[in-house]
Amino acid sequence: MALAGGSSINVLEQFELHPIFGGLGEALRFSQAPVFMVVACLIVLAFLHFGMKPAAVVPGRLQAAAEICYEFIHNLAVDTIGPEGTAFFPFIFALFFFILAGNYLGLLPYSYTFTSHIAVTFALAMMVFLLSIVVSLKVQGFKFFAHFMPAGAPMLLAPLLVPIEILSFLSRPVSLSIRLFANMVAGHVMFDIFASFVVMLASLGFIGDVLAVGPLVINVALMGLELLVGVLQAYVFAILTCIYLREAVSH
Amino acid sequence: MTEDRNSFDERLRAAQKRVAVEQPKTGKPDEEDRSLLSLASRAGSEMLGGLVVGVLAGWAVDRWFHFRALFLVIFALLGGSAGILNVWRLMQSLERKNKES
Numbered sequence: 001m002a003l004a005g006g007s008s009i010n011v012l013e014q015f016e017l018h019p020i021f022g023g024l025g026e027a028l029r030f031s032q033a034p035v036f037m038v039v040a041c042l043i044v045l046a047f048l049h050f051g052m053k054p055a056a057v058v059p060g061r062l063q064a065a066a067e068i069c070y071e072f073i074h075n076l077a078v079d080t081i082g083p084e085g086t087a088f089f090p091f092i093f094a095l096f097f098f099i100l101a102g103n104y105l106g107l108l109p110y111s112y113t114f115t116s117h118i119a120v121t122f123a124l125a126m127m128v129f130l131l132s133i134v135v136s137l138k139v140q141g142f143k144f145f146a147h148f149m150p151a152g153a154p155m156l157l158a159p160l161l162v163p164i165e166i167l168s169f170l171s172r173p174v175s176l177s178i179r180l181f182a183n184m185v186a187g188h189v190m191f192d193i194f195a196s197f198v199v200m201l202a203s204l205g206f207i208g209d210v211l212a213v214g215p216l217v218i219n220v221a222l223m224g225l226e227l228l229v230g231v232l233q234a235y236v237f238a239i240l241t242c243i244y245l246r247e248a249v250s251h
Numbered sequence: 252m253t254e255d256r257n258s259f260d261e262r263l264r265a266a267q268k269r270v271a272v273e274q275p276k277t278g279k280p281d282e283e284d285r286s287l288l289s290l291a292s293r294a295g296s297e298m299l300g301g302l303v304v305g306v307l308a309g310w311a312v313d314r315w316f317h318f319r320a321l322f323l324v325i326f327a328l329l330g331g332s333a334g335i336l337n338v339w340r341l342m343q344s345l346e347r348k349n350k351e352s
């Protein structure tokens with residue numbers, strides 16, 4: 001770090017929130033994260049709106065893309081949850097594309113990854129968790145609480161098993177949010193580290209310039225990995241939502 | 252007309268067969284890679300999630316009833332077991348899926 005002439009790596013700086021839009025943003029505590037949430041929503045809505053505008057029998061490219069997205073999530077919901085899945089399809093569709101748009105927006109230069117904040121991912125996970133509890137209570141009634149005692153286990157073990165089952169149930173939103181948040185943070189920290197290696201090596205003169213190609217190539221490869229991780233984490237979030245809802249609607 | 256129809260049916264069947272043979276080849280390794288990566292991130296976060304919830308619950312109970320660390324220890328152990336239970340269930344569901352296909 002001393003070689004780079006006083007500039008040090010500060011990888012977590014990129015996750016800091018700052019008020020934007022001048023005085024108005026300051027007054028409303030309006031930071032980059034909500035801005036990019038709005039942008040993500042607008043992108044998804046615009047994609048669906050302009051994709052489905054022609055409403056042609058034989059779809060064009062954009063319409064075909066919109067239809068594939070629709071069918072992908074529809075199949076995911078119906079295959080995992082069952083016929084009741086159609087009722088939850090809009091929720092899962094919105095969740096998947098909101099997270100996907102957030103993950104991919106964060107890969108653009110000068111943008112902000114709102115899914116890299118645990119406050120955001122935990123709020124999303126709590127939404128899923130509370131929905132699954134409400135649906136369970138509505139469908140199963142008080143039989144829902146019987147799930148906390150595994151069937152066929154001896155009564156003697158109940159004091160041990162029931163707390164474990166309750167904790168395992170409560171850990172769902174936590175693991176759901178930690179997974180998305182940790183993946184996004186890890187990816188962006190790696191970007192930052194390798195990018196600052198490039199800058200540091202470039203300040204060393206000719207040999208540094210040659211060596212700087214290494215981290216640059218790694219960053220390009222990382223971008224490919226992050227494209228995979230972005231869609232994968234959105235998919236995992238959506239499919240786990242489906243799994244939790246399936247357990248809620250089944251008796 | 253019927254001849255046309257017959258030849259069309261035949262070609263359709265041939266085309267369907269071709270597609271059906273080709274499909275498993277493409278996309279499958281990709282699918283496996285993906286599910287492996289998602290499985291790794293799922294298993295890790297399930298274990299961590301159980302432990303985090305256990306520690307938080309224990310800490311809260313300790314604060315509430317003014318214990319020093321009794322429930323923190325108990326709930327951390329229970330939470331860790333809950334995390335392992337979650338991973339075990341994940342693996343079981345995976346095994347069931349493998350058996351079906």
